[in-house]
Amino acid sequence: MRVLLVEDDEPVAESLRRGLLRYGFEVAWVTTGGAALSHEDPYDVVLLDLGLPDTDGLDVCKALRERGDVPIIVISARSDETDRVVGLELGADDYVSKPFGVREVIARIRAVMRRVQARTPEVAAGGPDRYGSRLTIDRKAARVHVDGEEVALAPKEYDLLAFLTEEPGALMSREQIMEAVWDANWFGPTKTLDVHVAALRRKFTGVITIEAVRGVGFRLEIVKDAGAS
Secondary structure (H helix, E strand, O other): OEEEEEOOOHHHHHHHHHHHHHOOOEEEEEOOHHHHHHOOOOOOEEEEOOEOOOOEHHHHHHHHHHHOOOOEEEEEOOOOHHHHHHHHHOOOOEEEEOOOOHHHHHHHHHHHHHHHHHHOOOOOOOOOEEEOOOEEEEOOOOEEEEOOEEOOOOHHHHHHHHHHOOOOOOEEEHHHHHHHHHOOOOOOOOHHHHHHHHHHHHHOOOOEEEEEEOOOEEEEEEOOOOOOO
């Protein structure tokens, strides 16, 4: 995922950029509102500081929103409620007050992207995502079918399955999963994750496998059809 980071505070920007890179994001960093508005390379989400040296970040937010629907997350030391409200009314999708942790920002990015994807119309030939010949996930309707029959899932079971199937075969750490499916501020034990993984294994036996990688996390694989090469 490509991030446009608009932040003039070098230590803050470097720390955030390094953290995002560790999680697999591509980051383009600019330090002024003018540079943000003239940036030509494509990006999927904007992280926008309000205290820029050349213009108010709220004006940049408004200008970016007038250009299109790319998600905008404001990151600012301004914690006043008025600034938060104005930022959201001008088109920001979320607002994070400094100081913040990289994990919180990443969780906010993922949450915003899920909301955007949920409200984005399917492409003409689109529809439910198919995994093998048996499993389909309709992310628009939040419904899952196996062999054409709907599988009843608790909300977090669905969220976990939807997240793990975004990249079948990829190893996801417990930290990544908890941030994406539960909450960026989750500090308790992750036993609930094991419970939900066990539930998915029971409900999708023979359709998917969820491998536990000790000390790291989980890897979901789609079970190949019998006779498939």
